[in-house]
Amino acid sequence: MKYVSLKGIDQPVSAIVLGMMRICDKTDAEIRDLVAAGLDRGVTMIDHADIYGPEYHESERRFAQAMRWTSSQREKVLIQSKCAIVREDGPYLDFSEARIRYAVEGSLKALDTDYLDVLLLHRPDALMEPEEVAAAFTALEAEGKVRHFGVSNHTIGQIKLLRQAVTQPLVANQLQLSLTHAPMIAQGLAMNMQEVPQAVDRGSSVLDYCQLEGITVQAWSPLQAGFFTGTFLGDREQYRELNEALDDIAAEYGVDPIAIATAWITRHPAGIQFVTGTTNPKRVAASCEGSDIVLTRAQWYRLYRAAGYLIP
Numbered sequence: 001m002k003y004v005s006l007k008g009i010d011q012p013v014s015a016i017v018l019g020m021m022r023i024c025d026k027t028d029a030e031i032r033d034l035v036a037a038g039l040d041r042g043v044t045m046i047d048h049a050d051i052y053g054p055e056y057h058e059s060e061r062r063f064a065q066a067m068r069w070t071s072s073q074r075e076k077v078l079i080q081s082k083c084a085i086v087r088e089d090g091p092y093l094d095f096s097e098a099r100i101r102y103a104v105e106g107s108l109k110a111l112d113t114d115y116l117d118v119l120l121l122h123r124p125d126a127l128m129e130p131e132e133v134a135a136a137f138t139a140l141e142a143e144g145k146v147r148h149f150g151v152s153n154h155t156i157g158q159i160k161l162l163r164q165a166v167t168q169p170l171v172a173n174q175l176q177l178s179l180t181h182a183p184m185i186a187q188g189l190a191m192n193m194q195e196v197p198q199a200v201d202r203g204s205s206v207l208d209y210c211q212l213e214g215i216t217v218q219a220w221s222p223l224q225a226g227f228f229t230g231t232f233l234g235d236r237e238q239y240r241e242l243n244e245a246l247d248d249i250a251a252e253y254g255v256d257p258i259a260i261a262t263a264w265i266t267r268h269p270a271g272i273q274f275v276t277g278t279t280n281p282k283r284v285a286a287s288c289e290g291s292d293i294v295l296t297r298a299q300w301y302r303l304y305r306a307a308g309y310l311i312p
Helices: 028-039 058-067 071-075 097-111 130-142 156-163 183-189 206-213 240-253 257-266 281-291 297-306
Strands: 016-019 045-047 078-083 116-121 146-152 170-176 216-220 273-275
Touching: 016 028, 016 281, 028 058, 028 281, 058 097, 078 097, 097 116, 097 130, 116 130, 116 170, 130 146, 130 156, 146 156, 146 216, 156 170, 156 206, 170 206, 183 206, 206 216, 240 257, 240 297, 257 273, 257 281, 257 297, 273 281
Parallel strands: 016 045, 016 273, 045 078, 078 116, 116 146, 146 170, 170 216, 216 273
Antiparallel strands: none
């Protein structure tokens, strides 16, 4: 297992993060098997959100019910959750101090834990008042309920605005990133090229900014073709060349193509984390295996081209 650095966190942080979004309809045994597939291979971080499941905190509750960890087991793993998306009368976003604190209390109860290792603001709130966020973070940290803080799907400007009031380091920014959804990488390789769609800036410099500022990027939907449009793996109608490249390189290493799709993300020098979304233990195992593979530049760029991106 490859390990990465999250600012201020001393214990090992795995490059693979187990995402728990889809566990609500799984049995306790299935959840335990899924988690074991990661922990047995060195995973040390698990990702939740208050809105995962048909009811608020449902995936968190199911996780706690299935795992029933002792305090010593809990301390070995970093648990991360997200907040601020409101369903009722919505959806809408709410970064008020009251809503953040309410969400955290719900997560702690559902997870049957005294603290979250990391809390992320799930999606940007256009009505954000940084001072309210700062008040929530400061109180939660002082009470020992949240140890570290970060964001998800945030731009450079939104992070800078938060930092005007928030004193805690922002340790992570969770962003959508996969081989076929990589504008934050692709734009920089075609910058200033007139009439090339890839050159359009869609917040591409956020990856560079996070790397410069020590904010770890966490890749969500890392095997999805687009925004919840299904995986590119095995889709030979739309992604024939990419799947051929994945198969060829996987054969060279003697691994599943999932491992190579994982390795493409974890190969980046920014130390990106790969957040799984699968409920299949074998796919979790393959991703863990992929984190140890260091693709050559030729292999990495072959996959990049095969995904449909231009190298001028």
